[in-house]
Amino acid sequence: MILFILTILAVGFTIREVCNIYAPSKLDTMVTVTPVPKPTPEDGSDTDKIDINNATAEELDSLPSIGEVRAKAIIKWREENGGFKTIEDLDKVKGIGDTFMERLRPFITVKVMRPPAATALAAPVNAAVGPMMISPQNQTSMQININTASLNDLMRLKGVGKAKAETIISHRRTYGGFQNPTDIQKVRGIGAKIYNDNIHLISVR
Structure with a gap:
C-alpha cells in the first residue's frame, strides 16, 4: 500500500515538472504592441497645409474655428492688399487675433498669390496688329x-x-x-x- 502511494506521488511530481517546463508563461504569451504615433500638423509638408493666398472660401472655412465669416474676411484682405507676404500678416485680418494665429499656424502656409482666373484666361493683345483698317x-x-x-x-x-x-x-x-x-x-x-x-x-x- 505504501509502495502504491509513493508511486502515485512520484508520477504526479513528474507530470508537474513536465508541465512547468513546457507551459508558456504569461510573459511569453503577451504581445508587445508599439503604438503608431499619429501625424501632427508639424510633421506634414507644406503640400498638406492650406495656402492662405490661394485657398477658396470653402478651404479656409475648413480650418479650425474659422467659419464662413472669417474665411470671407481673409479673402477680402488678400484681394485688397495683394496677398499675404508671411503667415504673420494673417493677424491683420479683422477677427483674427493672436489666439487664432497660434491655433492656425500648424495648418497654413503662404505661397505666391496666383492671378485671378479671368486675368489668366484673357486673350493676349497683339500690339503689332495696330488699329483695324477698313479695306476700300x-x-x-x-x-x-x-x-x-x-x-x-x-x-x-x-x-x-x-x-x-x-x-x-x-x-x-x-x-x-x-x-x-x-x-x-x-x-x-x-x-x-x-x-x-x-x-x-x-x-x-
Missing part, C-alpha cells in the same frame, strides 16, 4: 447711296432723323438726284456739319 471694298459696301437709299437707310446717317430723311428723298425727286455727295448740303435742314459727320458714309453711285 468694305468701306464702299458700308456707304449709303443718297440717290437710291430708302428712308431707313438715310436714317442711319448721323444727325439724320425721319424728317430729314424724308426731306432728302423729296429733294432728289424734285431735282432729279444728287450729282456729288456735297450736294446733300443743298437739302433744307442738312448743313455742313451733317455732311462732314457723314462724309465717309455717303455716295451718289
